[in-house]
Amino acid sequence: MKPRLAELTAIRAERFLLMAELAKLPKDMVFFTQITMEAGEDGEYLDAMRKANIKGALVGVEAVTPEGLKAVFKDFNYSGVALANQLQTFKKHGVHVLGSFIFGLPTDKPATFDATVEMALKAGVTFAQFVMMTPFPGTVDFNRWEIEQAKAPEVVATPTGDIPITRYWLIPTAIRPKMFTPHPTMSSLEISQRTQKVWDRFYDWSSIWERSACTPTLRARVAFMFLSKLYRQMYAGTGISTDSARRKIQNLGPLDRQAMPQTLRRQTHARTPIPSMGARLLLGKPPPPSLPRPPGESVTLHRHHKAVAGRWLASQRVDGVTTILSTIRHKS
Structure with a gap:
């Protein structure tokens, strides 16, 4: 066996050992990870993820056309029908996908936006984010x-x-441009407007309702719908990989903001509060009682009780996709 192949095989074996240990943890501990598209070719690996209670993964799809994938140096990814089939493989093995797509690539055209959202819907990804091209330090x-x-x-x-x-x-x-590198055929305003329309299309009520079938009960489906809308509200324009979720979703320069249609300006500054009914759907069971160690109880047993309380706190965290994926339970 060649040295590099042996190294990769050893790394894969380590991952299986890690997931085997995760599978022993309480089932109320839900995990979420980031992974590449190639994992869809390894059904055994996806099955191990499901058993380890890894409910979902952020997958960098980036683009849906061969030209777009080449522009981001990911021409090893699938495109077209093969891409849809690859993404559906994750779901067949019980791993939900948060697909990440990039707009503003030099190869993008107006038709690229519609093709992207149609592909995301066809592929059946549970969640998706559509972000504009941003050059990060350290990248090519x-x-x-x-x-x-x-x-x-x-x-x-x-x-x-x-x-x-x-x-x-x-x-x-407030004055930071939305795009930093000029596009050969579209303005930053046009790209931003088309990107927001893609968000709106993917997260319209009918599409969310169809995706909510991954949950087992009506209550869970309703919670899934509210949480999907919350995700769209929090992350549109930034994506979950950034720490700017509460930033205004439209962050254009002053001249672009002046040119922005009044309707879009209202949309980018509006906050649609989640109704109280939706908030009640997200409430969990009350925490275990926190009591001092009773006389005669061993320190080990007392630490166990504290660990139970700690696990409850971890399971109640409201942290974007972590909370959303916690509502998903596969049908038996």
Whole structure:
């Protein structure tokens, strides 16, 4: 066996050992992970994930066309019908998918947006996020962009002085551009508007209701619908991989905001509160009583009681997808 193959085989075996240990934990402990598309080719691995109570995974689909995948150096991913079949494989093995798609690639066209949302719906992913292209430090795109910017630096005026566009994370949110690299055929406003329409299409009530069939009861289906709307409200425009969930979902420059249609401006600043009925659906059972150690009870037993309380607190966390996936139980 070649050294590299032996190394990868050993890593895979370690993962199976880890999942075997996770499977021994209480079933109220739900896990969520991030994984690549290739996992869909390994049914044994997906089965082990399900047994380990790993309810779902964020999968970086990125693009649905061969040209788009090549632009993000993921041309090893499937596209078209093969992509839909690959994503459906996860669900067949009991692992729900949060599909992540990127817009604003140089190869994107207006038709790309409709094709992407139709593919996401056809593939049956439980959740999806649609984010605009952002070059992150350390990536090939960022390094290439930084070299190009060095020839003719672009800066953004801020109250504290001019900041290079390549240090966009230092620019205040209110004036930070939404896109940093120009698109060859579409403006940042057009890409942003089309992206929001994709979010709206994927998270409309009828589509959510159809996906909620993964839950076993009517109560769980209703909770799933409210949580899907909550996810759309929190993460549209940023995606779950960022820490800016409470940022305004539309974060264009001043000129783009002025050009934005009034209807879209209202949508980007509006907050639709989750009805009280939806909040009640998310309430869990009361926590175990926290009592001092009774006389005569061993320290070991007392620590066990504390661990039970700790597990309850972990299971009650309201943390985006963790809470959403906790409502999902596969039908027997």
